[in-house]
Amino acid sequence: MSNVFMGMPTLPVFGDGNLHIEETFPTAAHRELGNTQMRANLRHATHTIRDKRLKVVAELPDWEELRDAGSATKNLVMANLPALLEEFEKNFTARGGIIHWARDAHEANSIVAGLIKEQNTTEVVKVKSMATQEIGLNEYLEEQGISAFETDLAELIVQLGHDKPSHILVPAIHKNRTEVRDIFLAEMPNVDPNLTDEPRLLAMAAREHLRRKFLSAKVAISGANFALADSGTLAVVESEGNGRMCLTLPETLITVMGIEKLLPGKEDLEVFMQLLPRSSTGERMNPYTSLWTGVTEGDGPQNVHLVLMDNGRTAALADKYGRTALNCIRCSACMNVCPVYERTGGHAYGSTYPGPIGAILTPLLTGITSEENSTLPYASSLCGACYDACPVKINIPEILVHLRGEDVDSKRGTKKLPSQMDLMMKGGSWAFSSGKHLGLLEKGLPLGKLAAGRDKKIKALPGIAAGWTQSRDIPAPPSQSFRDWWKKDHTPVAATNKQEK
Amino acid sequence: MKIALFATCIVDAMYPQTARATVKILERLGHEVIFPTGQACCGQMHINSGYMDEALPVVTNHVNAFESVAYDVAVAPSGSCVASVKHQHPVLAERCGDAALKARAEAVGAKTYELSQLLVDVLGITNAAEQLGSHFPHKVTYHPSCHGMRSLKLGDRQLDLLKSVGGIEVADLPEADQCCGFGGTFSLKNADVSSAMLDDKARNIESTGASLCAGGDASCLMHIGGGLSRTTSDTTTMHFAEILASTITEPVSVTGDILVGKAGVR
Ligand code: SF4
Numbered sequence: 165m166s167n168v169f170m171g172m173p174t175l176p177v178f179g180d181g182n183l184h185i186e187e188t189f190p191t192a193a194h195r196e197l198g199n200t201q202m203r204a205n206l207r208h209a210t211h212t213i214r215d216k217r218l219k220v221v222a223e224l225p226d227w228e229e230l231r232d233a234g235s236a237t238k239n240l241v242m243a244n245l246p247a248l249l250e251e252f253e254k255n256f257t258a259r260g261g262i263i264h265w266a267r268d269a270h271e272a273n274s275i276v277a278g279l280i281k282e283q284n285t286t287e288v289v290k291v292k293s294m295a296t297q298e299i300g301l302n303e304y305l306e307e308q309g310i311s312a313f314e315t316d317l318a319e320l321i322v323q324l325g326h327d328k329p330s331h332i333l334v335p336a337i338h339k340n341r342t343e344v345r346d347i348f349l350a351e352m353p354n355v356d357p358n359l360t361d362e363p364r365l366l367a368m369a370a371r372e373h374l375r376r377k378f379l380s381a382k383v384a385i386s387g388a389n390f391a392l393a394d395s396g397t398l399a400v401v402e403s404e405g406n407g408r409m410c411l412t413l414p415e416t417l418i419t420v421m422g423i424e425k426l427l428p429g430k431e432d433l434e435v436f437m438q439l440l441p442r443s444s445t446g447e448r449m450n451p452y453t454s455l456w457t458g459v460t461e462g463d464g465p466q467n468v469h470l471v472l473m474d475n476g477r478t479a480a481l482a483d484k485y486g487r488t489a490l491n492c493i494r495c496s497a498c499m500n501v502c503p504v505y506e507r508t509g510g511h512a513y514g515s516t517y518p519g520p521i522g523a524i525l526t527p528l529l530t531g532i533t534s535e536e537n538s539t540l541p542y543a544s545s546l547c548g549a550c551y552d553a554c555p556v557k558i559n560i561p562e563i564l565v566h567l568r569g570e571d572v573d574s575k576r577g578t579k580k581l582p583s584q585m586d587l588m589m590k591g592g593s594w595a596f597s598s599g600k601h602l603g604l605l606e607k608g609l610p611l612g613k614l615a616a617g618r619d620k621k622i623k624a625l626p627g628i629a630a631g632w633t634q635s636r637d638i639p640a641p642p643s644q645s646f647r648d649w650w651k652k653d654h655t656p657v658a659a660t661n662k663q664e665k
Numbered sequence: 666m667k668i669a670l671f672a673t674c675i676v677d678a679m680y681p682q683t684a685r686a687t688v689k690i691l692e693r694l695g696h697e698v699i700f701p702t703g704q705a706c707c708g709q710m711h712i713n714s715g716y717m718d719e720a721l722p723v724v725t726n727h728v729n730a731f732e733s734v735a736y737d738v739a740v741a742p743s744g745s746c747v748a749s750v751k752h753q754h755p756v757l758a759e760r761c762g763d764a765a766l767k768a769r770a771e772a773v774g775a776k777t778y779e780l781s782q783l784l785v786d787v788l789g790i791t792n793a794a795e796q797l798g799s800h801f802p803h804k805v806t807y808h809p810s811c812h813g814m815r816s817l818k819l820g821d822r823q824l825d826l827l828k829s830v831g832g833i834e835v836a837d838l839p840e841a842d843q844c845c846g847f848g849g850t851f852s853l854k855n856a857d858v859s860s861a862m863l864d865d866k867a868r869n870i871e872s873t874g875a876s877l878c879a880g881g882d883a884s885c886l887m888h889i890g891g892g893l894s895r896t897t898s899d900t901t902t903m904h905f906a907e908i909l910a911s912t913i914t915e916p917v918s919v920t921g922d923i924l925v926g927k928a929g930v931r
Contacts, residue, residue: 194857485760503844507861543855545848545862546713548815562756568715569760576718585850589711593719596674596706597726603702606678621894631856635863636891639679646672646681650700654688 179476179529181269181299185514188539192512202338209337210500216446233435235557238491241426248393248426255396259458266473269299275471277308285382291407292316293387295420298516313377315406324351330510333444333496384410388421394429397457401450408454417465424490439555443495476529485566486528491556492521498550520550524563532571541567584628606645616640666696669736673746674706680883686910687742703730709749714850721761724754731773739777742906743882744813747779781822793909794831801911802832806875810882811844823881823905836873847888863892876919879905
């Protein structure tokens with residue numbers, strides 16, 4: 165047993181907000197699979213980014229070493245998180261920033277709303293941020309009478325379309341440009357009614373719309389990609405420059421960030437600024453990288469706040485086998501290579517974090533408590549493409565399997581009747597725990613032939629196995645197992661005329 | 666060399682011809698093959714489905730079975746089962762708090778090879794036609810299974826061996842490195858997604874015009890073959906060991922039947 169400090173909660177505090185999914189993955193996936201337009205859009209987009217990533221990664225002879233370095237740094241950060249957070253807090257505060265600690269989504273939301281109200285405003289601009297998606301900040305602010313305008317182009321499309329992001333980097337990945345034009349025409353005030361779906365014109369329309377917001381907003385909200393402990397510096401990495409407008413124009417800047425985003429110091433950026441852009445957009449370098457350290461008098465925001473959010477991260481950190489999921493730098497490379505994500509899209513995962521990382525991070529942050537969230541670790545064929553692509557080498561397949569174990573264990577003894585899967589696994593455990601048992605069962609193989617048709621194929625199976633025969637046949641079993649053949653018919657090589665070699 | 670065969674549960678029960686082909690290849694090379702009769706399964710179905718308590722006796726049995734006999738190396742005609750033996754067994758033992766089993770599993774894992782690994786890296790086979798007498802006059806395509814490709818880093822070993830078979834024509838498979846969608850109980854728990862992945866794999870295979878798709882994992886081949894069979898395609902699947910075992914005097918037909926020779930019963 166580990167030592168528990170007096171006064172510390174003994175149970176981990178799990179995350180809430182947009183982490184709890186509302187329907188099981190198979191149910192949501194079934195629906196999303198039927199959306200052929202979405203599937204075509206997604207396939208096109210993920211394959212394009214995938215190919216770009218492979219090309220730019222191949223340019224770096226030391227890519228594997230960079231991955232090792234990134235992974236080692238993140239492991240070090242997780243091992244020393246409390247000390248690094250304190251160091252960061254000291255430096256951030258010394259340079260005029262103000263830190264707020266939030267245990268969960270609700271606390272984070274109310275802190276941000278309170279800060280906005282202090283500025284007597286009802287409109288804020290936002291740079292795309294996963295942390296604020298996670299806590300459902302926009303919806304919360306709306307309830308408080310505050311409008312939050314997304315300024316990232318893709319995020320704007322999603323917001324105007326009353327939709328949810330489908331990807332962490334390309335939130336509107338599931339939309340094509342004709343769909344984007346239709347959204348702009350319907351939802352953007354003062355838009356040119358003759359707008360076509362030419363990308364340049366769409367970008368111009370968005371720019372005009374956003375410029376008005378940038379110039380009037382008093383408060384901006386951002387996330388952060390990295391936080392440097394040794395100087396109290398925050399960093400945002402982006403493509404369009406809209407984020408930089410948010411970070412520099414308004415008087416008040418409120419950043420919401422998960423506590424795992426720390427790096428020890430600016431030297432570490434050297435590694436991550438190579439890993440992140442190449443893995444995420446397939447670019448050698450992203451167009452805009454903004455770093456800010458506290459307040460500079462007469463330049464930029466004069467009120468600089470940071471909400472440091474736990475929301476289940478400490479609980480994930482306590483999971484010995486799962487904690488490396490916190491190393492994630494949200495590059496999205498894993499979802500771009502995932503065959504499951506490619507076909508279901510992000511909405512099927514029901515959480516802020518879709519794809520392979522979502523399938524582990526979401527249940528790690530919330531705990532495998534709900535029936536819905538517990539289906540996420542099964543949303544993978546364990547093909548391993550995500551692990552290969554991950555710039556910080558998170559062994560996603562291994563964590564998926566670990567979480568499946570947690571799920572099965574958490575349900576042990578809670579059910580009145582064992583499920584079909586339970587029975588299958590129990591039976592399999594008996595059969596496979598001895599050569600004798602398996603040999604005995606194999607004596608029944610000829611019986612399997614009876615289940616097959618004249619074409620030696622089994623076309624329909626009952627129960628959970630029905631999922632298999634919905635689209636695949638099973639060959640009729642052979643009349644003799646290998647084991648049996650070996651015992652009866654195999655002539656050892658020594659006894660035959662051994663070929664000279 | 667004394668080589669212990671791990672036939673794997675699915676090959677033992679459903680595809681004995683794959684294990685027989687493996688034996689045939691190794692014996693043709695003059696090696697002694699033994700079959701540790703205590704063996705049953707690597708336990709990956711249990712592990713990957715999260716049934717760790719149920720997996721433990723299966724893994725323990727595998728370690729016992731391969732510890733109880735003397736051999737130089739062990740081989741299995743399956744990338745995923747070898748990956749499980751090498752990578753999953755020690756992790757499971759640790760998770761179940763059995764440090765001794767972990768060490769024993771690591772020792773067994775270190776001596777276990779996937780078939781193409783053994784042939785290329787240990788036995789120095791680079792030309793199947795010359796060194797094994799392999800002959801298979803058909804057009805085939807090849808699907809590299811995920812665990813072999815990613816966990817074991819087999820690279821092109823299986824494909825290169827296939828290409829060196831006499832009389833063969835190997836057609837490139839589009840999007841070859843994409844998962845076929847099997848994933849063990851994934852194909853039951855997420856049958857819709859699995860089917861969608863299988864559809865694309867089957868379409869790609871059919872686009873090559875090959876009469877069969879070769880691979881190194883019976884479970885993936887069963888999945889792909891089951892899908893091809895449902896789409897009334899004439900294309901089928903076959904383990905690369907059977908293709909390597911096929912010779913001019915004992916040819917294997919594309920449907921997997923050995924036409925001549927004492928192992929002719931299927
Ligand atoms: S898990 Fe790895 S690949 Fe996926 S988003 Fe995070 S860092 Fe990127």
